[in-house]
Structure formats: structure tokens, C-alpha cells
Amino acid sequence: MRAVTxxxxxxxxxxxxLLNLSENNFSFVETDSRKVKPxxxxxxxxxxxxxxxxxxxxxxxxxxxxxxxxxxxxxxxxPLNVTIIAVTDTLKALQDWASYEVRQMKAQVLAxxxxxxxxxxxxxARQILEAQFKVHSNKGSFNxxxxxxxxxxxxxxxxxxxxVEMGMNHKGEIxxxxxxxxxxxxxxxxxxxxxxxxxxxxxxxxxxKFEIYNSSSQVIGIFNLSNRWTLWMLxxxxxxxxxxxxxxxxxxxxxxxxxxxxxxxxxSNREGRYKIQSDEGLSQKKIKNTALETPDxxxxxxxxxxxxxxxxxxxxxxxxxxxxxxxxxxxxxxxxAVSFGLALxxxxxxxxxxxxxxxxxWGRTQLVKLQSGAIALFDAYNANPESMEAVIHLASQSxxxxxxxxxxxxxxxxxxxxxxxxxxxxxxxxxxxxxGVVFFGPHSADFLKGYEKALGNTENLSISxxxxxxxxxSIKNMLKDNDLVVIKGSRGMKLERAxxxxxxxxxxVNK
Numbered sequence: 001m002r003a004v005t006x007x008x009x010x011x012x013x014x015x016x017x018l019l020n021l022s023e024n025n026f027s028f029v030e031t032d033s034r035k036v037k038p039x040x041x042x043x044x045x046x047x048x049x050x051x052x053x054x055x056x057x058x059x060x061x062x063x064x065x066x067x068x069x070x071x072x073x074x075x076x077x078x079p080l081n082v083t084i085i086a087v088t089d090t091l092k093a094l095q096d097w098a099s100y101e102v103r104q105m106k107a108q109v110l111a112x113x114x115x116x117x118x119x120x121x122x123x124x125a126r127q128i129l130e131a132q133f134k135v136h137s138n139k140g141s142f143n144x145x146x147x148x149x150x151x152x153x154x155x156x157x158x159x160x161x162x163x164v165e166m167g168m169n170h171k172g173e174i175x176x177x178x179x180x181x182x183x184x185x186x187x188x189x190x191x192x193x194x195x196x197x198x199x200x201x202x203x204x205x206x207x208x209k210f211e212i213y214n215s216s217s218q219v220i221g222i223f224n225l226s227n228r229w230t231l232w233m234l235x236x237x238x239x240x241x242x243x244x245x246x247x248x249x250x251x252x253x254x255x256x257x258x259x260x261x262x263x264x265x266x267x268s269n270r271e272g273r274y275k276i277q278s279d280e281g282l283s284q285k286k287i288k289n290t291a292l293e294t295p296d297x298x299x300x301x302x303x304x305x306x307x308x309x310x311x312x313x314x315x316x317x318x319x320x321x322x323x324x325x326x327x328x329x330x331x332x333x334x335x336x337a338v339s340f341g342l343a344l345x346x347x348x349x350x351x352x353x354x355x356x357x358x359x360x361x362w363g364r365t366q367l368v369k370l371q372s373g374a375i376a377l378f379d380a381y382n383a384n385p386e387s388m389e390a391v392i393h394l395a396s397q398s399x400x401x402x403x404x405x406x407x408x409x410x411x412x413x414x415x416x417x418x419x420x421x422x423x424x425x426x427x428x429x430x431x432x433x434x435x436g437v438v439f440f441g442p443h444s445a446d447f448l449k450g451y452e453k454a455l456g457n458t459e460n461l462s463i464s465x466x467x468x469x470x471x472x473x474s475i476k477n478m479l480k481d482n483d484l485v486v487i488k489g490s491r492g493m494k495l496e497r498a499x500x501x502x503x504x505x506x507x508x509v510n511k
Contacts, residue, residue, distance in 0.1 A: 001029040012100040015088035023065040038063030098149035114189030124337035137163035174211035187222035191229035192386040225250035249297035249335035301331035314348040329390035373481030380495035401484035403435040409489020410441025423450035430454025472501035
């Protein structure tokens with residue numbers, strides 16, 4: 001985190017008290033006692049498993065010249081040559097500091113939530129916006145009450161666009177994060193079954209996700225018209241703020257493109273005012289859509305042997321864009337990211353050029369070449385029924401495979417729906433008639449039940465309640481050139497271990 005003075009922290013953190021002043025200027029603020037360097041300020045936090053107050057002495061030994069701690073933890077054992085700032089709650093104080101700083105920044109703040117796709121949308125938005133702006137976003141999915149202030153406080157002072165990802169596992173959490181980040185533009189990618197364990201129903205998830213739109217009267221909303229719950233959010237938003245602008249995106253299909261193109265071609269022939277241009281990897285035609293009221297972003301995705309082809313309209317311009325992405329489900333993430341670009345007044349042409357360069361972050365439809373000549377499709381940063389179905393559909397449509405194998409892990413946080421969801425997953429996978437399948441996780445028996453229902457046998461299936469290296473190796477021993485291995489599960493299953501077992505050519509594990 002950024003450099004700061006003790007004087008500034010006392011000013012912007014309401015509960016702060018200066019108990020001892022030895023050093024006023026700190027080059028960096030660190031929350032991990034193991035990473036402290038001379039001259040740092042050690043900000044003490046209490047996590048789920050550890051209380052960093054236990055490591056204050058270690059941080060000072062490593063060179064910390066200041067400590068922010070809970071006022072109940074102050075003791076004379078801390079050397080007096082170290083600045084001591086006591087606060088009522090160190091996490092709340094960190095949030096207060098971040099909240100102050102983000103309001104001083106000149107940056108446009110973008111906030112993204114969603115049951116799935118929010119981290120990929122954040123990455124796509126960053127890649128698109130970097131063509132015109134100096135952009136900062138968190139690495140990985142720093143999206144909770146710890147991660148959001150870290151993200152804000154690590155942004156350079158000359159940041160023009162700050163992208164903030166917002167996750168949740170209880171009602172009111174998004175509202176709290178909006179209060180900290182004070183966003184200008186917000187979007188919910190979609191509502192699905194992720195976190196059913198905490199909320200019980202999709203309606204309740206939608207109500208909690210809607211907090212990103214209604215927690216501040218200043219935000220401008222971006223809405224997905226292809227998801228029933230985000231469509232409901234738009235209707236509620238319009239009731240609350242009837243005069244406020246908003247942006248929308250929606251998936252289209254080949255038939256819609258054909259119908260609109262025919263009607264606009266008729267207009268073009270009659271009036272002679274439409275011009276076709278071409279560029280490498282991208283074709284574009286200006287249209288004036290008189291036949292159909294369309295969203296601001298109206299796109300479809302089609303898998304080809306060379307990657308994902310994006311077709312449709314960005315504002316009034318038609319595009320066909322070749323990308324190196326895998327997975328038609330990415331169209332939602334792309335459209336949300338494009339909507340942010342439009343809201344920030346980027347030209348459709350520049351946005352189209354950036355779409356052609358998009359790539360996924362670690363663990364999300366990531367292609368990994370293996371020593372065997374096979375390819376692993378690694379998508380194990382997170383998992384829920386919707387994202388599982390999307391990746392399985394992607395594998396079934398792939399043109400690069402000879403045989404298809406699956407190494408799958410538990411979908412976590414599904415609550416009471418978990419048994420049925422894993423049985424449904426087994427049935428879905430079984431219907432693909434794969435060459436071999438491994439499933440790891442506590443609901444392996446449910447997966448087996450669904451798999452057997454689909455195929456009538458479990459000859460090609462191996463299961464384990466926990467990760468088993470030998471089962472992953474058994475898949476490796478069957479692989480041949482151009483085979484495809486789908487590796488997917490929740491992050492807690494750590495399925496990057498399976499990638500390693502398959503002997504990848506280039507693959508980073510520590511993310």
C-alpha cells in the first residue's frame with residue numbers, strides 16, 4: 001500500500017489516537033509481518049485464523065518503524081522508538097482510510113459484482129480501458145471487506161480508472177463495500193447459484209446483489225438484459241431513479257443478426273449512406289437500426305477452431321472480431337466490460353480493437369499444453385452449476401480434441417442444494433460420453449449417482465472424497481496427442497495440483 005504519514009492517518013481515521021510518535025513518514029504500509037521491511041508501517045489485522053497482534057515484535061525486528069493496532073492491545077513491551085497509532089478496530093480504520101483516499105482521487109471508480117464472471121469481467125474491462133486510460137485494478141479476486149480497501153490504497157495517485165470487484169456472502173456486504181469505494185459506474189454480471197449456502201434462494205441473492213445499484217444515488221448502472229434477475233434489477237433501478245441514465249447489454253443470435261442485417265441492407269441500398277470498412281481480424285459496418293430497439297451492447301459469441309468469434313453491435317456499429325478466447329460464456333463478461341468502455345466515452349472502434357486482444361486471467365478457461373501433446377482446459381478458480389455447464393458445453397463444441405477427459409472438483413458453498421447439484425453435474429458429464437472422468441470432493445457419491453443414471457455404468461469414472469494424486473496421474477497415462485482434459489472445481493479444491501500431475505509444458509502454480 002501507498003506511502004503515508006502518521007499525521008495524515010490521525011486526520012483521516014476517526015478513531016485513531018497517537019500513543020507514541022517516533023517516525024512520521026512511512027514508505028509503505030504492510031499487513032503481513034513476514035514482508036515488513038525497514039521504514040514500513042505495520043498495520044495489524046485480525047483474520048479468520050490469525051491475529052497479527054501476535055506478530056508485532058517480529059515486524060519491529062524486521063524494521064517496522066510504526067504500528068497501527070487495536071487500542072486494547074497497547075502495552076509497554078513495544079519499543080518507544082516505534083510510532084504507535086491505536087484505533088478502535090484496525091480493519092474499520094483501514095476501510096476509513098481507503099474511503100477517504102478514494103474520494104480524493106480524480107479517478108472514475110468502476111464496481112463489478114455477480115454470481116460468476118466478475119473477476120474475468122474486471123480483467124476484460126482493464127484490458128479494454130488501458131487503451132485510453134491509466135487503469136488500476138486488484139490482482140486476483142480481492143473483493144471483500146479486506147480486499148477492497150487494499151485495492152484502493154494500492155492505486156497510484158495518477159490512476160484515471162479504478163476497477164473494484166465486490167463479492168459477498170451475506171446481506172448488506174455489497175452495501176458496505178459501495179460505501180467504502182464510492183463508485184461512479186456499477187454492474188452486476190449475472191445472478192446464479194453461487195453462495196446459495198448463505199442466502200437460500202436466487203431471489204435473495206438478487207436482492208443482495210442489487211445493493212450495488214441502490215446503495216448510492218450517485219452511481220450509473222450497467223445492466224445485463226439476458227439474465228432474469230439483473231433484468232429485474234433494471235426495472236427496480238428505473239423506479240428508484242427515473243431520470244438517471246443507464247447502459248444495457250444483451251446477447252443476440254445468428255437469426256437476429258441476419259434479420260437486422262437484411263433490414264439495414266435494404267435501407268443502405270435505398271439511401272446509400274452506409275459504408276463497409278475492413279481491418280485485420282475485424283470487420284465493421286456502421287448501421288442505424290430502425291428495425292429493432294437494441295441495447296447499447298448486443299453481441300453473440302461463436303467458437304471456431306481458431307478461438308472465439310464475437311459478432312454484433314457496439315452502439316450503432318456492427319463488428320465481427322476474432323479472439324484467442326475459449327468459451328461462448330465469455331460473451332457476458334465481454335459485453336459488461338465493453339459497456340464500461342462506452343460509459344467512459346471510448347469509441348466503438350477502439351473498443352473493438354481491444355476485444356481482439358483479450359485474454360483470460362489465471363485459472364479461467366486457461367489453455368495449458370501438456371508434455372503428452374494433449375491440452376488441458378484449466379478453469380478452477382471458482383465453480384458453480386452455471387459455470388460448470390458452460391465449460392462442459394465449451395468442451396463438447398471444441399474442434400481440437402481427439403478424446404475428452406474430465407478432472408472435476410467439488411462445487412463449494414451450494415448449501416442444501418449441493419447434493420442435487422452434484423448429481424445433476426454427474427448426469428451432465430455422463431451424457432458427454434467422455435473417455436475418462438475423475439471427481440474429487442465430499443459429494444463424489446452424488447456425482448457418481450448422476451453419472452450412472454446418464455450412462456448406465458461407471459466404468460470410466462473414478463471418485464475420491466479428497467484430492468488423490470494417483471487418480472490424476474491415471475488420466476495422464478491415457479492421454480494422447482490432441483486430447484482435451486477439462487479441469488474444473490471450486491478454488492478450495494486446489495485443482496492446479498491436477499494440472500501439475502499432467503506434466504504441463506508451461507504453467508504457474510502460485511497464484
